[in-house]
Amino acid sequence: MIVRDYNTAKATRTVGAKGWDSTRLLLKEDGMGFSFHITTIHEGAELNLHYTNHLECVYCISGEGSIEDKATGEVHAIHPGIMYALDKHDDHILRGKTEMVMACTFNPPLTGREVHREDGSYALEADPL
Amino acid sequence: MIVRDYNTAKATRTVGAKGWDSTRLLLKEDGMGFSFHITTIHEGAELNLHYTNHLECVYCISGEGSIEDKATGEVHAIHPGIMYALDKHDDHILRGKTEMVMACTFNPPLTGREVHREDGSYALEADPL
Numbered sequence: 001m002i003v004r005d006y007n008t009a010k011a012t013r014t015v016g017a018k019g020w021d022s023t024r025l026l027l028k029e030d031g032m033g034f035s036f037h038i039t040t041i042h043e044g045a046e047l048n049l050h051y052t053n054h055l056e057c058v059y060c061i062s063g064e065g066s067i068e069d070k071a072t073g074e075v076h077a078i079h080p081g082i083m084y085a086l087d088k089h090d091d092h093i094l095r096g097k098t099e100m101v102m103a104c105t106f107n108p109p110l111t112g113r114e115v116h117r118e119d120g121s122y123a124l125e126a127d128p129l
Numbered sequence: 130m131i132v133r134d135y136n137t138a139k140a141t142r143t144v145g146a147k148g149w150d151s152t153r154l155l156l157k158e159d160g161m162g163f164s165f166h167i168t169t170i171h172e173g174a175e176l177n178l179h180y181t182n183h184l185e186c187v188y189c190i191s192g193e194g195s196i197e198d199k200a201t202g203e204v205h206a207i208h209p210g211i212m213y214a215l216d217k218h219d220d221h222i223l224r225g226k227t228e229m230v231m232a233c234t235f236n237p238p239l240t241g242r243e244v245h246r247e248d249g250s251y252a253l254e255a256d257p258l
Contacts, residue, residue: 001198001219006188006210025212026186032214033236034163036186057155057165059135059232061190069130081135083154085161090130103188103232107162 002030006038015112019045019096028109035109041065041096050091052121055107057085063100068093131159135167144241148174148225157238164238170194170225179220181250184236186214192229197222 004013004025014023022039026032041047041063065078070091076084078100086092114122133142133154143152151168155161170176170192179199194207199220205213207229215221243251 001196001205001221002212002214002216003196003205004212006212025188026214030214031216032184032186034186034234036188036212036214036234038188055161057161057163057234059154059165059167061232067130067132076130076132081167083131083133083135083165085131085155085159085165087131087160092130103190105161105163105165105186105234 002026019047022104024110024112026109027112029111030109033107033109035106037104037106037110039102039104041094041100041102043096043099045094045096047094048092049094050089050119050121051086051106052089052119053108054110054122055085055087055089057083057105059083059103061101061103063096063098065094065096065098065100068095131155148176151233153239153241155238156241158240159238162236162238164235166233166235166239168231168233170223170229170231172225172228174223174225176223177221178223179218179248179250180215180235181218181248182237183239183251184215184218186212186234188212188232190230190232192225192227194223194225194227194229197224 010023019042022037024037026036060078060082066075068075139152143150148171151166153166155165189207189209189211195204197204
């Protein structure tokens with residue numbers, strides 16, 4: 001059994017860049033077959049994201065914002081209780097009206113060494129980073 | 130892209146039994162490779178659980194309680210921010226001191242037809258329910 005506390009893991013397991021940070025509570029090395037992160041989208045952030053190599057589920061714990069599906073132009077409001085799943089590796093824009101705290105699950109699991117690439121994706125482990 | 134709202138899904142996607150209920154926001158049919166649920170542990174509940182066929186990650190959004198690892202006897206406090214991962218199919222007792230709201234990810238994904246069996250596990254799809 002693995003037990004981790006986001007409140008303390010924030011100091012040691014967090015990565016981030018402009019507009020977001022993410023605390024990796026579970027990574028590939030934990031052997032769960034998925035990774036699990038608590039991600040904060042900063043107030044006013046606008047992030048172009050396209051996880052061409054991963055499926056992601058996001059659940060909004062707090063805050064307000066939106067997600068734009070670039071394939072259809074649809075904009076879905078995000079507030080506590082909203083879950084979105086990028087089951088088609090959906091190209092999207094995430095906007096934080098306020099700071100948003102999200103629980104994120106990735107399949108395949110992130111290794112913790114990924115960086116966001118120019119196209120908004122994370123590379124797979126075998127890809128150059 | 131799948132978008133679901135826990136606040137409305139509660140009425141249509143919730144299962145439960147004594148001491149708990151769970152809203153299945155993603156199931157196997159959604160094709161994510163895991164399932165994702167918002168589960169409420171009721172105040173005072175004491176649940177013997179042993180997912181012999183599944184790995185589970187649980188993140189506490191609200192409430193207070195504990196998890197007892199039956200293999201070691203260790204009791205870990207649960208409060209908002211605590212994540213536990215049953216990476217060894219750990220036999221455990223979950224106790225709700227107050228009502229607890231948890232974000233749960235299962236691998237393999239639940240189909241939505243599982244029931245808790247006598248031994249505290251969920252059967253796999255091919256198993257008799």
